[in-house]
Amino acid sequence: AQKITQTQPGMFVQEKEAVTLDCTYDTSDPSYGLFWYKQPSSGEMIFLIYQGSYDQQNATEGRYSLNFQKARKSANLVISASQLGDSAMYFCAMREPAGNTPLVFGKGTRLSVIA
Amino acid sequence: EAQVTQNPRYLITVTGKKLTVTCSQNMNHEYMSWYRQDPGLGLRQIYYSMNVEVTDKGDVPEGYKVSRKEKRNFPLILESPSPNQTSLYFCASSFTGLAGGPGYEQYFGPGTRLTVT
Numbered sequence: 001a002q003k004i005t006q007t008q009p010g011m012f013v014q015e016k017e018a019v020t021l022d023c024t025y026d027t028s029d030p031s032y033g034l035f036w037y038k039q040p041s042s043g044e045m046i047f048l049i050y051q052g053s054y055d056q057q058n059a060t061e062g063r064y065s066l067n068f069q070k071a072r073k074s075a076n077l078v079i080s081a082s083q084l085g086d087s088a089m090y091f092c093a094m095r096e097p098a099g100n101t102p103l104v105f106g107k108g109t110r111l112s113v114i115a
Numbered sequence: 116e117a118q119v120t121q122n123p124r125y126l127i128t129v130t131g132k133k134l135t136v137t138c139s140q141n142m143n144h145e146y147m148s149w150y151r152q153d154p155g156l157g158l159r160q161i162y163y164s165m166n167v168e169v170t171d172k173g174d175v176p177e178g179y180k181v182s183r184k185e186k187r188n189f190p191l192i193l194e195s196p197s198p199n200q201t202s203l204y205f206c207a208s209s210f211t212g213l214a215g216g217p218g219y220e221q222y223f224g225p226g227t228r229l230t231v232t
Contacts, residue, residue: 033219045223102160102173103221
């Protein structure tokens with residue numbers, strides 16, 4: 001059974017600093033996808049970044065990058081140059097490819113950016 | 116604008132009164148799914164659809180029905196809502212339900228906050 005663990009219920013970061021949000025996962029399938037979503041206080045789920053299990057390079061999308069360490073089964077999200085608008089809940093999620101597999105989410109990390 | 120829309124955004128209803136939450140996407144996505152989000156439990160999948168006329172149960176399907184008669188629409192039906200279905204509901208879609216590169220990520224609607232009294 002797949003499982004996502006986010007060990008940081010809450011994080012604080014100073015504006016303009018970088019922050020790393022931790023995510024570890026558990027799967028026995030060699031093929032899977034890892035995702036990060038942002039949920040601001042308004043409630044919507046915003047897709048940030050995707051990493052495939054066979055991707056050789058770490059994914060990057062603007063200020064977001066994914067530190068993918070396959071052997072350690074970790075997929076940490078790095079946000080560079082934090083902004084006040086980055087304050088939100090962040091969810092790590094995983095999906096295996098066989099047929100339907102749902103997007104399985106971690107419990108989330110609440111990030112607060114301080115001016 | 117590419118998007119997933121849900122209606123209504125907020126709904127307060129009473130036990131037993133049938134309701135439908137609509138979901139529509141304009142991205143020609145094959146895969147659509149419904150999730151519910153509850154404090155302490157995270158997001159859990161209710162139902163999914165790999166394509167038109169193909170639907171199947173997720174992790175928490177009890178008390179819900181879905182249909183997929185058209186590619187763009189995937190309504191969620193609560194035949195007889197109960198208070199334990201009070202939750203935040205999300206519809207999501209992706210180009211494919213299978214592994215791959217681009218198109219594998221799911222895009223979410225804005226959410227529907229349902230309260231059943």
